[in-house]
Amino acid sequence: MKTVLVTGANGFLGGHLCRELLRRGYAVRAFIRPDSDRRALNDLPIDIWTGDLRDTTNVRAAIYGCDYVIHAGAMTQVNPARSRLVMDINVGGTAAVLAASVQAKIERLVFVGTANVFGFGTKKKPGDERFPYMGKRYGLDYMDSKRMATDLVLKAVRDEQLPAVLVHPTFMLGPLDYKLTSNALLLALYRGEVMGVPIGGKNYVHVDDVAAATVNALSLGRIGQSYILGHENLSYREAFTLMAGVMNVRPPVLPVPVPLASAIGRASDWKQQLTGQPAQLNSAMTAVASDGHYFNVTKAIHELDLPQTPVRVAVEEAFHWFRTNGCLVSN
Template sequence: MPTVLLTGANGFLGSHLARELLTRGYAVRAFVRPGSNRSTLNRLPLTFAQGDIRQPAEVEAAARQCDYIIHAAALAQVNPARSQLSWDVNLSGTENVLYAAHKARAQRLVYVGTANVFGFGSQAQPGNEETPYKGYPYGLDYIDSKYAASQLVTKTSRQWGLPVVSVHPTFMLGPLDARPTSNAMLLELYRGRVPGYTGGGKNYVHVRDVAVATVNALSQGRTGEHYILGNENLSYQEAFRLMAEVMQVKPPRFQIPDWPALTYGHLCDLIARITGKPALINSAMMKVAIDGHYFSVDKARQELDLPATPIRLAIQEAIDWFIKQGYVN
């Protein structure tokens, strides 16, 4: 039975990756931080390796005698916009995993990035894996650090001959989001706390589809290549209407023009500087929100057999899980 080291195993995507790997007969060594929440991994037949992704020796020890590695650990922090920890986890942590995979002579490493390391496009002409990066103007260390990590993966795999396939999810929705992370917007909408929406949009994908394609990448796809994992390109108006319909709540009432949105973001920056604490949002987040982050996933459909579960189902499964777990009354 081949063994897979899975970093970030107790995260939103990691919880689905663990299940997908077990279903296919892999032995899973789950790399998690000491004391971290493992509730979404309860009762799964996993072997745990505790450690810090920022510590090379701990990553190297976890990778010993592993046949494959899926590196899904990341810090997806966007508030505050600037954070050295994002660089330590996302870039230095990835460097540690690359070295550990090389030393363990892993048969393949699957690196999990983000679609934001590629340039986005319009709904009519979405971005793809060849579209140049457009993230620097936002001033977000999260996406800048993930872009740097993606570049490092490509460079290192070529220099060392390391068999790496990189997958880059878009905005994931679905169950098992214990923190919660990307599904937090569903909870806010369900509670009636989303009065309006900006003019931008995103590509949305069921988290389980991402898990399936990521595990497929252990044996499919071309080494050295990058694949965007997504599904439906929706404007925020379209997405919120769909979410509201599925959850049987009222959708946001109005669109917020760009300039008031950006002004509010800068005001939040000022409040954060005065108080020393992050405000609800920041100007970088608002810059992202007014853009349309639309992507093509044709390459992953063709080479990784990426599924296409309707986003409606992802929303339904997410809110059902939240209700069952007591996140909402």
């Protein structure tokens, strides 16, 4: 039986990765932070290893005896936009995993990045893996750190002959989001907390599809190649209407043009500077929401057998999971 080390195993995607690996007959070693939320791993027959991704000695020990590594561990914080910890973990942690993987001569490493390390496009001409990074404009350490980590992986492939494949999910939806990451948007819509509709949009994908393609990348895909894992390109108005319809609530209707979004972002930044506490938004977040982050996922469909579950199904399953787990409150 082949063993896979999964970093970030207790995260939204990580929990689905562990289940997919077990379903296919792999043994799983889960690398998680000490005292972190383990609910996504409850009752799974896996080996749990605790530590800090920046601790090179511990990372080497965790990888010892494993055949594969799926490096999904990262800090996804975007508020505040600048964070030394985000940089340290996403870049330094990736460097530690890469060095240990080279030393252990693992059979393959799958690095989980984000589609935002590539340039986005329009609905008519979506961005793909050839589009250069455009995220510098936002001033988000999360995006910048993931681009830097991606470059580290490519360098290890080139200079150290590391057998690595890179996958880059878009905006994931689905059940088992114990930490309330991307699915928090659904709860905000359900509770009537989303006041307006930004003019931008993004690509959405079922988390199970991402997990399936990521595990496929242990044997499929070309070394040193990147694959965007996504499905449907939707404007925020389209997405909010779909989500609200599934949850049987009214979608927001007030448009938020770029000047208004920018003003809200600046006001949020000033509030943070005055109080020392992050506001609900920041100028980087409102700038992102004003752009259309649309992507073409044809490469991953052809080379990684990326499934294409309708986004409506992902929303339905996420909402059902929220309901059955007592996460909903009345409007």
